[in-house]
Amino acid sequence: MTDTSSLPVRRGGRAARRAMRTAPRFDMLPGLEGRLPLTEVMDGAAVDRIDAASMHILENVGVHFRDPIALDDWRRAGARIVGEIVYPDRGLVRDLIATIPAQFTYHARDPNKNVALGGRNSIFVPMTGAPYLRDLDDKRRYPTLDDLAMFHKLSHMLPAMHSSAHHIVEPMDHPISHRHLRITYSSMKHSDKTFMGMTTSPKNAEDVIEMCALLFGAEFMETHPVTTGNCNGNSPLVWDETMLGAMRAFCRRNQPVLCSPFVLGGANTPASVPATVAQLNAEALSALAYTQLIRRGCPAIYGHYLSTVSMKSGAPMAGTPEISLMNFMIGQMARHYDVPWRTSNTLGGAKTFDAQAGYESAATLAAVIHSGANYIWHSAGWNEAGMHCSVAKFLVDAEQCAMAYRMAEGVKWDDFDQALAAVADIGPGGHYLGHPHTQENFQTAFFMPELFDNNAIEQWVAEGAVEITQRALDRARKLLADYEEPRLDPARDEALRDYIARREREIPAADELNQDR
């Protein structure tokens, strides 16, 4: 007798098919395997020129590692050090980064949601770090733990989001020193996708790693990446103790970090696109190399936060042509070193979810796809230069990512001959809507965005003249009403809760809430 228990049950009939069509689809899209040719704006000589400039910067300008342990590590590795400035030579840097895996897989709580990263494999990750949100009523206010849970639920349900990230918004109703515990638990509990880990201090990072060990097992983590930390550099050419300590907490346990120079082009870099890339590349290389001093062979990701600043106000801008050009170039550099790389997506600088936010976000998304980024962070919700996460924009960005995903998959030729036969069937002057090929393929042939209204204005007015912000908020409410919490093994859940309770007893909540910041 054949065991069929693991096979999907096939329910027959038109009703079942209709139910399938109309049922909300929350299934995660698999990790993206890009098939578009990438936009490479440099030839080999130009790549070598950036590489040589970056190596020259490392050897002659140096990098400030404001951290005694890191300085000791570099000293043991044979780097030249003067004061706290490390001048790693190119041979050492190349040797160290050579052991970073070109590709690896994130293991999620639901193994069906594991995602590959590196090469042509990419994932979309929601924004994080917003001190404000625009909520389900589009009201701008401080976020709470409940708001954070809401965003984790939405991340769980939106197909193009491959991660629930970590502090999408800052839960201001909980003491700062305890937040990392609740944030991590919220990511783990409300979604079974991969997630990020807090790096706000070395101790906090260690807590995250311990919680991951409770969820996945410490031994499993030794050979399987399950989370991601982000370590921002201080451009130009500085890495501080907090970030380096957090980096060690992750790398020692074989968990990847994003090595992210924080670049405001023109303010903390020269007013030049290629020189900004050369400096950023030197900064990223110095941190990537350091991950391999912590643990040889540990996965690591070439990162950056990248903006250009308005010379009128010093404010960061989004969607500018130079950000796109730099993304194209940085993608080439990361591929030159054969290291996965992270960029930022769908960034808006507008104060509301207006046309500015739309242009900025879509321009950023296009550049990200054409540059072949792997870890595509801040892919939903980012507006006001990251000062708030907008629920409405979160939904629309996620749909835009699904559309970009479709584009990045390239052209589907599988039914080309059948479709051409339809051309012969229809002939000059006919129409295709009733043709069997159209009937069979219309649902997959052309993407139909749910949050865009393409009706005639008369119908739009008759339906209440609802603009995109309200349409997206309505959709968010519906999604949340349909949310089902993914099952979490009760023993692991209890262990996580016990850990949080213990650590909250141990860690003083001295700084209390920071509602007044």
Next chain:
Amino acid sequence: MTDTSSLPVRRGGRAARRAMRTAPRFDMLPGLEGRLPLTEVMDGAAVDRIDAASMHILENVGVHFRDPIALDDWRRAGARIVGEIVYPDRGLVRDLIATIPAQFTYHARDPNKNVALGGRNSIFVPMTGAPYLRDLDDKRRYPTLDDLAMFHKLSHMLPAMHSSAHHIVEPMDHPISHRHLRITYSSMKHSDKTFMGMTTSPKNAEDVIEMCALLFGAEFMETHPVTTGNCNGNSPLVWDETMLGAMRAFCRRNQPVLCSPFVLGGANTPASVPATVAQLNAEALSALAYTQLIRRGCPAIYGHYLSTVSMKSGAPMAGTPEISLMNFMIGQMARHYDVPWRTSNTLGGAKTFDAQAGYESAATLAAVIHSGANYIWHSAGWNEAGMHCSVAKFLVDAEQCAMAYRMAEGVKWDDFDQALAAVADIGPGGHYLGHPHTQENFQTAFFMPELFDNNAIEQWVAEGAVEITQRALDRARKLLADYEEPRLDPARDEALRDYIARREREIPAADELNQDR
């Protein structure tokens, strides 16, 4: 003694430099010479597969030429014809399109505004054909001749617009049968950039060509393109008498037309990306070939209007992934045949200038740039699927085109070494704002969009919380206040006015206004 009268006068001093910096800059950007590598989603075999499919369609499905003169022309050329269906074989088609120039130059009234088209040379052209506008108060209403003049003035002043197009909006206050005369005159009078010519009937097209002859001289036009007609096909595979007659009026006088299949993917094409491209390609080739039957060697442009339709409502959509993919493919096909090509830009389907319009427009713009389109039409103002032209969007789109232009120019390396020297000067932990290299280069290194607000929310609120629509409308009013009409030779102006007066006496204004349409 050296004659210095034609050299620019150099006014010294800080005041002069400040005046230069703060003076509004209305100078047209030169025609774009793209330097980004293009996104080519097909290898040679796939290009050949589309080509073979299109040729098979032409030879076996045929094209309906609803026009006795065109049928006679095809018959004389040796094409197989059954009824009104022409079945041109691939040898004939290839022979005919071989004489279309790969590149040519549009001659504008101001020779400084001549622009090259074809190869890597591209131009941005405003939208046309809107039956409504959203005006300087964002009110949606019927347009007038004054509104049309306003858009021609704005086209004249916006640096990234390379053309004043023709009927950006339909002047509903003038009889239909006389409109083409006033529209053409408005394009010619309010701007000295190149412009488009009406193709609403063969007779109207002839009037446009006569007016061009009055402006440029009939003999000059025999060897110099000065305007562009658009001829829409009726997909699938139909060209009608109006369009073919207008095409003849242009081609006989050596003026290029856009051969534009009007494609609503899934409605008048199969529900398949590559099969839609194969059909569209067959349609475009049939018209391109016909231009060469009219006049061998006449310039012509591979065109299309391309959308996918919502299978919920049948409405055309914008900014979808398949439109981008088809643009990438069509660009490759046009380059395969070595013919300049036209696509549509910054298309919005939103009813207002909201975030939807922003996402759609920017997604379209990105695809257009990465696909290497030459004649980039509908580059400003298009919203509501072309039902209205928005003044606010017109301004923002034009700035977005300027940003895309900058991106398409690629990376500037000229000051790379000086900028790297700044990295050494500043060192780890410094900042660049006061460095001489920054001071000298910040105005050109990073684009600063004027219509995007990147200030902190506190400042934005203090300044009245002005959203992008109002900012753009304020800017439009300022531009219009600064408008200066370019000088038009009085004798030619009089000749044009006389021509219009005569033709308006000759042509019955029977149909009157169509305010009730």
